[in-house]
Amino acid sequence: MHVLIPVLHRPDRPTGVCRHGANLAQGLAECDEVSKVTVIIGAWQTHYFAHGFGLTSSKIRLVDVDIKNSSIGRNQWFLTDLPKLANRLCPDIVHLSFPLPFVRQWFNCPVVATIHDLYPYEYPQNFGFPQVWFNQWFLNQCINQSDGLSCVSKTTLEALKTHFPKMDQRKPLRVIYNSVENNSGQSNPPQVLKDQQHRLFILGVAQHRKNKNLDLLIRAYNALLKNNKIDSETQLILVGSPGPETSSLHQLVNSLDLQDQITFLSGLDDSKLNWLYEQATLFVMPSSTEGFCLPLIEAQAAGCPVVCSDIPIFHEIASPQCHYFDLNDSPLENLITAIAEALVYPESRKPFINTAFKQEITSQQYLDFYRCLLN
Structure with missing residues (x-):
């Protein structure tokens, strides 16, 4: 054929x-x-x-x-x-x-x-x-x-x-x-992070679109820093293609004075993505809607703990160990709580791949x- x-x-x-x-x-x-x-x-x-x-x-x-x-x-x-x-x-x-x-x-x-x-x-x-x-x-x-x-x-x-x-x-x-396979191949840090390989970071991977709610993640990260819920040296790394929300996301980062704390990356090859999934303290996906969400599955396959929104698609594809948060009532407070709890009670870094994938x-x-x- x-x-x-x-x-x-x-x-x-x-x-x-x-x-x-x-x-x-x-x-x-x-x-x-x-x-x-x-x-x-x-x-x-x-x-x-x-x-x-x-x-x-x-x-x-x-x-x-x-x-x-x-x-x-x-x-x-x-x-x-x-x-x-x-x-x-x-x-x-x-x-x-x-x-x-x-x-x-x-x-x-x-x-x-x-x-x-x-x-x-x-x-x-x-x-x-x-x-x-x-x-x-x-x-x-x-x-x-x-x-x-x-x-x-x-x-x-x-x-x-x-x-x-x-x-x-x-x-x-x-x-x-x-x-999705458990990719045990080459793993290399992105060039911009080579001098910061031992620094803790929270990871988000999503195109800059409205339904991805990256602004919500940035605000939650800022609140966690301000309230000493996470180490002050912890970075937020956002990987994703530029899109309709790119400008407003950068404006938000500037308004919160987080330019030195948040790194935007895009177009990474598999070895660099593998490194990020393997090294991230936590992977966060706060989307309102998704068709599948390959990054969440890849994060799980690398054994990275996950926080995600409580929507049907994530219950369909995500590991039972995921930390869910509600987007409907007080989403910012719910996301802050979910991240803080996931960091206090981390799941074991055991790779998870549904056999259907x-x-x-x-x-x-x-x-x-x-x-x-x-x-």
Whole structure:
């Protein structure tokens, strides 16, 4: 079986969508039934796909596309050039690693898509207006044109059914979790932290979007410092791609005079992320909504204690040892209390990976899904 995976995406540094595409390709390449995996990327993604994701299988071929990295340029390429490239490469199935606009009749084989979340409908402020209307249209068009859809969680599947009623009567739907392995590979500190390797830190990993509530984490961290609930030398390290909230987050840090205490990082390779997960005193994820949340799973896989918001997706994917806090009533006070308690009564640093997230499990589920469509 030959699987073609378009992962051509805007960021010039690794993101969750890119990691999903890379993990999907690596997992499929390890299956005997799969003879070839072709991964389509933008020219600006070549470096981190070639060197950052460990795509070592001889079955995987990276095809880079040299186009203008703009919204118009990418979406035009998806609509007109992707089907031409796919039909020339003759895969048995095309698996879109994220929703993108396409016309099904222009492809000679089945097309499936991974649905990560329903943010364009559930959290339009992540995109702003009128941009969110285009995001909604792209998502709508992809969902309706695909031959089948894989959702990264039960929570995402339920959201899909809410916004697209009776979709399960029209095409195959599956819940197939993102794959996560206990990465015991190389571990190196980010360059900016090389001189501070022995300093304690709390870690957050999330793109700068409204639903991630990073401002809440910053305020809680500030209160913990002011009230001597944490060591004054403890840093807060926030890893994530810039987004709509970047400016306001930096303004908040400046207003609280925390420039020397909070470090913003982005685009880290796996070795540096591994080091952060392994060394962090605590991992905090205060999101209002998520489709899956790969960083939380990666933190658990590294044995890092976790504090997270009390929302359905985290109960679905997180370890039973997580410290939950309520976002509805006095969220700031609740987060402060949860962090303080987690530091006083830390869980053992024992790696936790749900077997449903293991690569051999998810890869087999994808193969079964593909066979269903091909038959």
